[in-house]
Amino acid sequence: MELIELFLTFLKIGAFTFGGGYAMITMIQYETEQHGWLSQAELVDFVAVSESTPGPLAVNMATFVGIKTYGIIGAVIATLGIVLPSFVIILIIAKFFAHFRDSKAVEGIMTALKPAVVGMIGTAVLAIGRIVFFPNGMNFDCFVSVSFWVYSCLFVIMVILAFKKIHPILIILMSAAVGIAAGYGLGL
Amino acid sequence: MHKNLDLFLTFLKIGAFTFGGGYAMIPLIQREICENKKWISEQEITDIVAISESTPGPVAVNAATFVGYRTNGFVGAFIATLGVVLPSFLIISVISFFLNEFQDFKAIQYAFTGIRVAVLALIFKALWTMFKSVKKKAVSYLIMGLSLFLTSFMRIDAVYVIIGCMLFGLLWSLLKRREKSNGTD
Numbered sequence: 023m024e025l026i027e028l029f030l031t032f033l034k035i036g037a038f039t040f041g042g043g044y045a046m047i048t049m050i051q052y053e054t055e056q057h058g059w060l061s062q063a064e065l066v067d068f069v070a071v072s073e074s075t076p077g078p079l080a081v082n083m084a085t086f087v088g089i090k091t092y093g094i095i096g097a098v099i100a101t102l103g104i105v106l107p108s109f110v111i112i113l114i115i116a117k118f119f120a121h122f123r124d125s126k127a128v129e130g131i132m133t134a135l136k137p138a139v140v141g142m143i144g145t146a147v148l149a150i151g152r153i154v155f156f157p158n159g160m161n162f163d164c165f166v167s168v169s170f171w172v173y174s175c176l177f178v179i180m181v182i183l184a185f186k187k188i189h190p191i192l193i194i195l196m197s198a199a200v201g202i203a204a205g206y207g208l209g210l
Numbered sequence: 211m212h213k214n215l216d217l218f219l220t221f222l223k224i225g226a227f228t229f230g231g232g233y234a235m236i237p238l239i240q241r242e243i244c245e246n247k248k249w250i251s252e253q254e255i256t257d258i259v260a261i262s263e264s265t266p267g268p269v270a271v272n273a274a275t276f277v278g279y280r281t282n283g284f285v286g287a288f289i290a291t292l293g294v295v296l297p298s299f300l301i302i303s304v305i306s307f308f309l310n311e312f313q314d315f316k317a318i319q320y321a322f323t324g325i326r327v328a329v330l331a332l333i334f335k336a337l338w339t340m341f342k343s344v345k346k347k348a349v350s351y352l353i354m355g356l357s358l359f360l361t362s363f364m365r366i367d368a369v370y371v372i373i374g375c376m377l378f379g380l381l382w383s384l385l386k387r388r389e390k391s392n393g394t395d
Contacts, residue, residue: 036268038368038369039266039372045267049367069333071302072302073229075302075305076227076228076298076301077301078225078271080267081295081298085298096301102249104267105295106269107266108268112267113284113287116280124291126386128264129383131375132264133382133383137351138353138356138375139340140354140357141353141354141357141359142357142358142368144357144358145357145368147333147334147337165232171326173323177330179330180327181335190332196328197324197325197327197331198321198322199321201320201321201322202317202320202321204323205319
């Protein structure tokens with residue numbers, strides 16, 4: 023019964039996310055929270071691993087959540103769920119190729135969808151920001167703690183490096199090194 | 211049979227060697243499918259990419275299904291999709307096994323505390339890049355703000371936001387078309 027729930031959840035995510043993996047994070051976050059499948063910090067760790075392994079972000083995330091919840095069968099079910107809508111929709115469109123591309127309706131839909139996707143990625147940024155900067159809830163103590171300032175500096179540096187087109191894996195590795203150094207050195 | 215195997219191996223390779231999601235995968239698909247294998251023309255692959263981006267689901271999976279279908283029908287679509295997904299599936303399965311074993315290590319926990327900052331920075335960059343590609347119109351900003359407010363503060367399922375925007379975009383384009391046809395009459 024719960025496997026069906028897992029399948030349907032990822033089927034829904036696969037059918038309704040446009041614009042790649044990042045937009046999917048908000049949806050996966052919503053669903054895993056509703057179902058209590060994993061903690062929000064765990065989800066951010068999953069995003070990191072998915073980002074540093076090859077393959078589509080969405081497929082990696084689905085496999086991950088599936089394994090975490092119901093082992094290898096869960097992984098198969100979740101991956102199948104996220105891929106199936108794409109597969110079916112593309113097969114249908116492939117038959118009506120020319121009509122789809124030149125359609126004014128599709129163009130209109132995409133024009134409205136794009137800003138919505140940006141808003142959804144904004145939600146992911148806010149949620150992950152809360153986990154990174156205010157892991158124990160937001161209060162005055164956060165702003166006087168050493169860890170808040172260390173990670174704020176790290177964040178600014180990593181954003182600059184990301185805009186300088188440094189490879190994401192390098193950014194993840196460097197941040198991991200800073201995390202380990204801060205953990206052992208400062209006891210954060 | 212030979213063609214199916216070739217299709218499978220090509221997409222297996224694409225799935226195993228692209229990092230950073232579907233957009234990073236597109237140049238590789240272009241090189242393998244158009245230049246090396248010559249299965250599909252440059253013009254057609256541009257159309258396929260455009261469609262993959264405007265249909266739901268992972269861009270890489272969409273493109274694989276489409277190229278597979280064009281090359282060898284339904285069987286081709288199935289084989290190519292399987293090929294592009296399989297490496298992810300296997301790699302993540304192995305990694306999650308190791309993560310489970312080592313998650314209690316202090317060093318791993320410290321590393322992930324740092325890595326979360328990296329993830330935030332990477333998504334922030336993606337947000338900025340997408341924000342800049344949106345048409346600078348009042349209605350775009352309105353949709354953006356509404357989408358952020360509803361999914362972030364109201365905790366509404368993003369699916370409803372997507373459906374709402376699709377309906378809005380559809381109506382908008384229909385109204386525009388009617389306006390235009392009235393104007394020429």
